[in-house]
Amino acid sequence: MSASTLAAPIGLASTQMQLPSIEGPVTVHHSGSVDSAPVVFLHGAAPGAGGLSNWRPALTELGSDFFCLAPDFVGFADSWHPAEPPRDMRLWNRLRVEQTLAVLDHLGIERAHLVGSSMGASVALQLLTEAPERFDKAVLLATAGTPVPVTEELERVMSFYLDPSPAALARLYSWFVHDPAAMPVDLRALAERNYVVASRPDVRRSFEAQFASGPPVGVPETALRRISHPTLVVHGLQDSVVPVEAAYYLARHIPDVRLHVLGRCGHWIPSEYPDRTHRLLRSFFAGDL
Template identity: 40%
Template sequence: MTAAIRVEDIAIGGGRHLRVNQTGTLGAPALLLLHGSGPGVTAASNWRAVIEGLGDTFHCVAPDILGFGDSSHPDPQPQGFAAQAEVRIEALFQLIDALGLEKVVLVGNSMGGMYSLRMAQLRPDLIDKIVLMGSGGMPGLEPTPELIKLITYFDDPTVEAMADLLIRFVHDKAAFGDTVEAVAAERMPIVRRPWIEAGHRAMFGPEMLSFAPEDLAEIDKPTLVVHGRQDVIVPLECGHYLAEHLPQADLYVIDKCGHWTQIEQAARFQSILRTFVEN
C-alpha cells in the first residue's frame, strides 16, 4: 500500500510560501525530508517513493526548499552557498512552526544533509534524529567532475544536458536510464523559470558550508550516515568523515549505488530509515 500525497502551499511569513508534499498524519513521528541541489530539483522528484512508502507509519513532510520548485524565492538572491543556506534554513524553521511540529527527524540528501547539520547546530531542541544521504560538509573537499557539471549546467540548459547530468547520479545506468529520463523531463519546465537559474548561479561560490571536527562533535544526536559506494557527486570519503566526527553516528555504505540511494536502492533505503527511526 502507498500513502496518498497531499500537496499544498504553506505560508511562512513575509508573503512567502513553501510548496509541501505530505503523507501520514499529524502526531505520528515527523520526518522532514530535505532534497539536494541541482537544476530544477523538487521535493517530489527526490522523495515521492519514500513518502508514499513510509506514510503508513510516519508524518512525512517534504518541502520544496525556498528558491526551488514551486516555493517562493528570495529577492534579492543571497550570494554564496552559506548565505543562501541561512535564508533557506530560517524558512524551514518557519515551516516547522507553521505545521505545529514539536520535534522532527531530519532526512537530508546531499545539500539537504548539509542543511540538516546546520539546523541541528542552530535548534537542537527541534531535532530528534538525523539521516544524511550522500551529504556534503567536509572541509576542503574538492568538487568532482560530475559535481562541476551540476554547477555549470546553466551554461547549456538543455534537456539532453539534464539527462546527461542526472544519469551520473546512479550507478546502474542501464537499469535506471528510463527513470532518469523521466526525472529530467519533469525538471525542465522548472529549469526555464528565470529565478531558478538566478538562485543556482548565486548559490555556487567560493564560500561553501562545511563543518570542522569540533563543529560536528557538538551535534550530539543519533545520526545515520548513508552513502552509495559508487557516488561520483559526493565521494564516499565525505561519508566516512561525517561518521567519524559525529558523536552518535553509524555509517551505512550501500554497494552498487550512486548518489541517489533513495531511488536506486529504494526498498533498502526505506527499510533502514524505518528501522533507524523506530529504534
C-alpha cells in the same frame, strides 16, 4: 496554525504556506497522519530539484507510518525565489534553516526526525547544530559540504546553465547514479519532466546565484563533535558527485553515528535503492540500528 489544520491524508498532498520569517510563500509536500511521528525530508540541489521530485517514493511509502514533510527549499521549484537573490551559499542555507524551523513552528511540531540528501544533508547538519532541541534522529544521505575535493561531476552540476537542455540534464542525472540501466525510473523521462521546472527563469536565477560562491558549505568540525542526536550516515561507494570519503569524515566526527556504505551505488541513494532506503529509515527510527 497546527498540523491538525492540514488536510493530511495517508496519500500525498501539497500545501503552500506563508511563513513569518520568509518573504514569499513556500510549498510543503506531505503524507501520512498528523498523529504519527513527524519526519522532515530535505532535498538536494540538482537542476529541477524539489521536495516532490526527490522524495515522492519516500512520501508514498512512509506515509503509512509517519507524518512526512518535504518542503521545496527557498530557491527551488514552487517555493519563493527572491527577485534579488543572495550570491553566497551560506546565505541561502541560512534561509533554508529558517524556512525548515518556520514550517515546524507553523504546524505546531516541537520535534521531528530529520532526513537530508546531498545539499539537504548539509542543511540538516546546520539544523542539528543550531536548533538541536527541535530534532530527534537524523539521517544523512550522500552529504555535501564536507571538506573533500570538489569533483568534476559536481562542477558540472554547478555550471549546468552554461549550456542547458533536457539532454544535458539527462546526462547529468546519469552521472548521479552508478548504473543508469538498473534504475527503477527512466532518467531521460525524469530529466524531461524536471527540465520544465529547471527552465523557469525564477528557478534559473536562484540556481545560478546560490552557486556563484562555489559548492555547498558545511559546519565546522568542532560543531560536528557536539551533535548528540543518533545519526545514520548513508553513502554510495561509487558516488562520483560527493566521494564516499565524505561519509568517513562524518563518521569520525559525529559521536553517536551509524555508517552504511552501499556498494554499486552512486549519489542518488533514494532513487537507486528506494526499498533499501525505506527499510533503513524504518529500522533506524524504530531503534533497531
